[in-house]
Every structure is written in C-alpha cells, then in structure tokens.
Amino acid sequence: MPRKRKVKAREGVHRQKVEESLANLGKEVVDDITKARPPRLKIPSRSTSNIIYDETNRYFVLGPHYGVRSAGSLKQVKKFAQLMCTADFCRDLIRSGKFATLREMYYTAEGWDAGPFRDQGESNVILEDLEAAFGLKRESLGLTPEEDGASVYGKLVVNEGGVTIDATKAGRAGYTIPPTIDDVDFIRCRAKRVIAIETMGMYHRLVQEKAWKKFDALIVGLKGQAARATRRFLKRAHEELGLPIAIFTDGDPFGFHIAMVIISGSAKLAYINHELAVPDARFIGVTASDIVKYNLPTDKLRELDIARLKQIQKDPRYSNEFWQDEIKRMLELKKKAEQQAFSKYGLSYVVKEYLPEKLGLKG
C-alpha cells in the first residue's frame, strides 16, 4: 500500500527559530557592552584535531574544543565587527523572506562600516563561524550557493512559498530541490522509498522507464557529489516521511564516496552533519562483485582510483565487512564500471533486473 502522509507547514516555524538565534547573539553582545565587558563569542573549533567520527551517531561531529572571538582584541576586532555585520545582513534576509548568494554578500560588504572583505575566502570563514556557533546551515541564514540541488521525480507534492508543486508534473527533468529546502513543506507523499542516482543519464533512464511507479519511489538525480540542499532533502524524506533511502552510484571509489557523504557526512562539514547525514541510507551502487556477476563492460582502475581505494580502506566510515570486502575485491580486479554499463543488456535492464535485485523486490 502506498503511504499517504500529511506534514504541517514549517516555513514560518523554521524562520522564527533562526531569527531567535540571531537575536540572542545580539542580546549577548549588547549585554556585554552594557556591563562594560568586551563582547566575546565562543566558536566551535573546525580544525582537523577537533573533527571526530561519532560511533553512536555514525557520522563526523565536532569535538569539545572552542575558539574565542573577542572584540577586546585588536587583532580580532575587525573580524568580530564583520561577523556582527554578517549576522545583521542575515537577519535582514530572513525578515524580508529573501535569500542571497555568498558572492552577493561579499559585494554588499563593500558598503559595511566594518569594512569590506579582502576576498571571498575571508567572508566564507566568517560565515562558517556563524554556522558553527549556531549549528545552523548557511541556507537557514538566507545565504545560498549559486547552484540548485538535485532533481526529484515521483509521487511527492510540496509547497514552496504558497505554490503547490507535484513532482510528477514539473516536467521531464522533475522538481528541482532549491537551496532553501528547509522552507519547503512536504504536503503529500505516496512513495515508499527514495532511490538517489549519481548521474543524470541514469536519472533520466529511471524516469523514462517509470521506475518511480514500478518501485513506488522518489527518483533523485544527484548530479555527482550531492549538494547540501540535496542531502538535507534526503534527511528530511527519511525522518519526516519515514522513507528508506537507497543510493545507486557508479562502481568506482568516487561513486562509493558520493554515497558515503550522504550516509555519514563529510569531515569538512562536521559542524553541520546532524542536519545532513542519513546513517541509515543504503548503498545499492555497482560493486566489484556486481562487475563479475553481471559481466559488465569495465575500465581499468587509474592510479588515482587505486590511491583513493587504499585511502577509504582505512576510513572509519568504511570499516564494516561489506565495504572492506568490496574495496579489497575491486583492488584485486583492478577494474571499475559505470552505472550506465548495464545498457549492454538493453536500456531497460537496469530497471527490470538490477534494481529489483538490489532493492529486494525480485519475484
């Protein structure tokens, strides 16, 4: 039975929560000033030594170390002021219901009293400070990357700022996940699972072959390494809609890692993985065993592939038996295969044979 769910509107709730965080920051600073203390901010450290793989949560988190930004230090006072201006800019965005790119903020800073940023790198660090301090993604602060997220096709109806969108009626290319995915309401979902796909070629194959109907699935086209908005969408689909997530990638170390970043998060974004990682997501991509089993057309592993495989072999995220076996086997085979290689057996084969097998839906 396809599931039917209704989820409550969240745009207002989400905005309010973020605005409160920003207001509290302001209050603390004002409070310090009122009491004639130089305002200080504790910012979780994002240095490598403070990034820890959390065995319980099964993703990278930040450890206990903090840095302090103080307006009382001559060296830090400009950065402190820029952080305040950034927070103020974000509050304006949230209040007006707008969002801006990092590049726009960078140029806007040309007019700030705190002085402009030297380069984009400088403004990015300040923004990461703010994200880490609140445990909130930049998208929640109104700042978005330039590019949109993945494409979704299937029985999902969402609401974006008053507009209702059916992900089977947004065109062949599907519904595009916006950077502001946290403002989107899931109105109705009749799918039972999510299948996330590495390449858009395979995404279009699955849409054409009506895999979304056949497997009661939301088909998500990742476009390579998943954008933050895409990872957030997958996490919300899992938590709010109760859908299991399966990830179908190429059979090579880069494909494996596209899946693993969705599952266990990246070290670089340890300060925000609690909003992004989906530890229960399942890898159904091409393995070394599949290359043999399906006699797939292959390419030889390049030097880079071999180095990468040896690297992930030691990565805590790949420590279970499945990954250790498959990595070892691929190193022995010295071969990799793309997900589109199944078209050797006809365009529909992947939907008729491979996916039912991997999803446990065969027969």
Next chain:
Amino acid sequence: MPRKRKVKAREGVHRQKVEESLANLGKEVVDDITKARPPRLKIPSRSTSNIIYDETNRYFVLGPHYGVRSAGSLKQVKKFAQLMCTADFCRDLIRSGKFATLREMYYTAEGWDAGPFRDQGESNVILEDLEAAFGLKRESLGLTPEEDGASVYGKLVVNEGGVTIDATKAGRAGYTIPPTIDDVDFIRCRAKRVIAIETMGMYHRLVQEKAWKKFDALIVGLKGQAARATRRFLKRAHEELGLPIAIFTDGDPFGFHIAMVIISGSAKLAYINHELAVPDARFIGVTASDIVKYNLPTDKLRELDIARLKQIQKDPRYSNEFWQDEIKRMLELKKKAEQQAFSKYGLSYVVKEYLPEKLGLKG
C-alpha cells in the same frame, strides 16, 4: 499589453520528420545494394577549412565540401556499418518515444553485429556524421546529453508529453529545459521578452525580485555556457513566440562569449547552427563602459583574459563598432566585473536601475 499566443502541438510532427530522414537513408542504402552498388554516404566536411562565417545569416555554417563514407572501402566498411547501427538505434528510440545518453549508446554497441566502439570518441564522431548528414541535432535523433538545460521562470505554459507545466509554478528553481526541448509545446506565453542570465546567483536574484513580472519577461538561468537545449529554447522563443532575447552576462571575455555563442553559434557546431543561433539576440551584459559608469567592484584581468580579449577582437562575430569599442576599452581598463557586483548598491539595484536602463524601459 502582455501578449497571448497559442501554438500547435509539435511532438508528433517533429518525430515524423526525423523518422522519414532515417527511413530515406535506409532506402538509399537498400537501393544501392539492390543495384549491386556499394552503398555510399555523402557527409558534409566539418574540418576547419569548411567552416565559414556566413555574413547574411550572421552565424557559422559549413561550406560546400563533402566527405564520402563507402561500404565498398575496406578501411571504411566498419564505420559505415556502425553508422547504420547508430541510425537503427536512433529509429528504435524515436519509435518507442524514448531517448538515451551517448554513454548508453556506447555500451549498447557492445552487442552490435558491427562490433563495439573502441571508445566514446569513436561513437561521437559517427553520431556527428549522422547529425551533419541530416542537418538534425542529436537530440532530435533521441540522443541526449546527461545534463539538463537552463532554468526558466515566467509566464510561459508548456506541454511535455501530455503534462502541462506553468513556469511560474514549477518551484523557485523554475522549469528545467529538458534535452528534448523540440518535443515540448509552447501552450501559452504572456511574456514580452526573454532575459537570459549567465549565473544562477543572478537568476535567483531576478526571480526573487520578481523581474519576470516587472519586465514581463521569461528569466532564463543559463548556468554558464548555454547547453544546446537552452540555445534551441531561445531560438524557438524568438521565432515561434516572437520574443526579443536579451543576454545578461559577467563583464569579462568569457561572459561576452557566452552571449556570442547564443547569438552567432559556435564554429564547432557549424553544421547545426541553423537550429541554434539567434542572430537578433542582444547583449545587455556588463561592459567596460558599465564598470566605469557604475563604479563597480572589479578584478584585474588575468593573462588568460587579455589573451582571450585579443583573440575575440579578430573574430568576425565581434566585428561591429560596439564590440570593438568595448573590447578595446576593457583592455585599457585592465579590469573585469561580475554581474553580481551590482549588489554593492543593494540586492535590488540590478532590477531597479541597471536592467531598466539596458532594456530601454527606464522612466
């Protein structure tokens, strides 16, 4: 007054035309065989010496030279057979209403009697032969690139295979132009113009600031260099809907060239420019004069920028006074500016000041 137009369904018509072209190819080959002649195909030459800038059409075209592929030559017989298999594969796609990626065709060829392709490059050349022979894009033959085209936001309603899509109701990210844009029907358009934008950052700015309403425009987010499907969409919007096309890019030689490829086509695709080029499209991107006039934040020209500017200075597509002046001026200024640089004056400035000025809609 916003325009209102109705355009007739075209998916069936388009398919039929392509299928006839393929059938004629088959008939000619069968005819040759029946008459005991080795089948031959004349393929327009795509070598540099046969690519000509056509002053009348204002885009690159192929000259009069042809090459011959003959099944009677031992050296060419395998390629000839692969071309036949490719044409057959395309016919199957068209008949079944499916499309496939070049990568899928490459793997499918593993099972062909003519033998598999050595590499993707080999299969691409055969496909280009077929495109040039028919003067038809690969997308019309059912073969599509992996990636989707641009995003469109504005008062346009289209029909894709029976599904009606309103480009103001497909989500914040807009309607995504599919690779198979020739199968899409324009059902209704209430816009008066198209504004095509280089970066998705600026696209989202224009959507947020309701530029599509303010300027009665379809806002098109190019995502950098325009995909073939995007260029085809712009050409169809110009020819079928009668909309003027304006192109807003960064103020640097790469931005100029993004516009110019839309206007006058690329040399590489000379054999197909008649389906893609929009010689009447107008450049409204950032110029050297704008950098001075608006006192924009700039970056220094890199070596690469200077070399590229000197190169396009001699390009026939940039021969008019406007381009010659602006290229010269940028070389003197030694500076370039991004389209997002207008946010120096606030996020709305570009919509309130710059665009009305450039579009001649001021006051």
